[in-house]
Amino acid sequence: MPIEPPLNPRLTEVLSVRAPIMQSGMAGVAGPELVAAVSNAGGLGVMAALRLEPDVVRRSIRRVREATDRPFGVNIWLHDDVRTSPDPAAIPDDVVRRAQTVLNHFRPRFDLPPTLDRPPPTVDLVDAALEVMIEEKIPVFSAGLGVPEPDLVERFHRAGTKVISMVATVEDGRAAAAAGVDVIAAQGSESGGHRSYGAKLAEDEAQGSSSLVLVPAMVDAVGGQLPVLAAGGVIDGRGLAAMLALGADGVLLGTRFVATRESAAAAVWKQRLTTGVRSTALTDGFTGQWARVLQSEFTDHWGRAGAAALPGLLQAAAGQDLFGAAKELGDDQLQPLYAGAAAGQLSDIPSAADVVTGMVDAARAILRA
Numbered sequence: 001m002p003i004e005p006p007l008n009p010r011l012t013e014v015l016s017v018r019a020p021i022m023q024s025g026m027a028g029v030a031g032p033e034l035v036a037a038v039s040n041a042g043g044l045g046v047m048a049a050l051r052l053e054p055d056v057v058r059r060s061i062r063r064v065r066e067a068t069d070r071p072f073g074v075n076i077w078l079h080d081d082v083r084t085s086p087d088p089a090a091i092p093d094d095v096v097r098r099a100q101t102v103l104n105h106f107r108p109r110f111d112l113p114p115t116l117d118r119p120p121p122t123v124d125l126v127d128a129a130l131e132v133m134i135e136e137k138i139p140v141f142s143a144g145l146g147v148p149e150p151d152l153v154e155r156f157h158r159a160g161t162k163v164i165s166m167v168a169t170v171e172d173g174r175a176a177a178a179a180g181v182d183v184i185a186a187q188g189s190e191s192g193g194h195r196s197y198g199a200k201l202a203e204d205e206a207q208g209s210s211s212l213v214l215v216p217a218m219v220d221a222v223g224g225q226l227p228v229l230a231a232g233g234v235i236d237g238r239g240l241a242a243m244l245a246l247g248a249d250g251v252l253l254g255t256r257f258v259a260t261r262e263s264a265a266a267a268v269w270k271q272r273l274t275t276g277v278r279s280t281a282l283t284d285g286f287t288g289q290w291a292r293v294l295q296s297e298f299t300d301h302w303g304r305a306g307a308a309a310l311p312g313l314l315q316a317a318a319g320q321d322l323f324g325a326a327k328e329l330g331d332d333q334l335q336p337l338y339a340g341a342a343a344g345q346l347s348d349i350p351s352a353a354d355v356v357t358g359m360v361d362a363a364r365a366i367l368r369a
């Protein structure tokens with residue numbers, strides 16, 4: 001049988017992959033098993049390193065290498081507020097009180113005591129993780145929430161690592177291209193989880209542009225220089241074909257890969273993504289940064305309460321007892337079940353390899369027709 005040419009030679013050449021499909025780094029979801037499965041299927045699997053101790057990052061990279069000889073990536077956030085924790089003592093009393101009062105509404109559900117306490121400062125693990133990635137000479141570094149500085153890009157390049165920058169605006173796409181990155185991933189407003197802005201925006205600005213609007217604009221702005229991946233709302237071959245038609249060189253998927261067999265997401269998350277009510281909401285109530293999650297009692301109540309989220313990731317630290325208990329007990333209303341706007345279209349939990357090959361086959365059939 002003749003070997004089909006790659007759907008997009010430019011991307012497959014830069015990243016040495018066979019399929020123009022990248023699986024997003026996803027904290028708590030994209031562990032070595034999922035990453036290796038996607039890479040073995042010809043896509044680019046990306047491990048999430050956020051909030052991992054450096055020795056865990058190193059061990060995980062080595063586990064991926066044991067499970068695949070294909071290229072893979074590691075993702076971390078670079079946001080200033082995420083790297084350097086804001087000082088909890090500097091937050092005005094009433095801001096802490098209002099945020100904790102909203103969380104107190106739910107604490108009795110898990111027999112947790114109410115509190116108006118300040119959260120502890122979050123620990124900066126980003127620099128240590130970056131050092132491990134450079135030492136381990138990973139094939140691809142994926143930078144989220146913040147455009148990498150040119151000298152960081154240069155250090156990765158010296159280690160033989162390609163750099164992908166996740167961005168949600170054309171301005172950040174231009175800045176990332178100027179910083180020397182190898183690939184841009186443009187995240188439309190449909191995207192699940194946190195989109196990559198360099199700093200937290202006001203709620204109306206954080207809504208962002210849909211993939212249909214952002215992707216061609218990004219292609220026009222930087223596509224002449226480097227490959228552009230489209231992220232947000234793509235879950236199948238139709239989405240891949242559509243994004244290629246818009247000029248993208250490939251796609252980056254999060255939500256679809258959460259509901260796969262190899263994903264480390266909890267069963268309740270996979271089940272909510274594939275059955276029942278799957279509306280999504282943009283909220284800063286779980287972490288302090290805007291993220292798209294499955295709509296829940298928490299997102300409704302937090303939105304109505306109108307309290308300001310604590311800065312950086314201190315909101316996550318403030319609600320750690322509550323969100324942690326919800327996770328432990330499998331409660332689907334009080335933990336962040338990150339999901340993109342296309343979650344409502346999912347109805348199965350396939351293997352990651354079936355996602356990659358099924359998308360390529362379907363996109364080819366559409367593009368041939």
Ligand SMILES: Cc1cc2nc3c(=O)[nH]c(=O)nc-3n(C[C@H](O)[C@H](O)[C@H](O)COP(=O)(O)O)c2cc1C
Binds near residue numbers: 075077233254338339
């Ligand atoms: C469960 C989940 C976790 C995510 N975690 C990260 C992350 O750790 N780093 C990152 O850069 N983006 C993260 N994202 C955002 C993705 O990079 C991407 O923008 C998004 O998933 C694309 O939209 P889709 O979910 O519709 O495929 C996450 C997304 C999801 C759904």
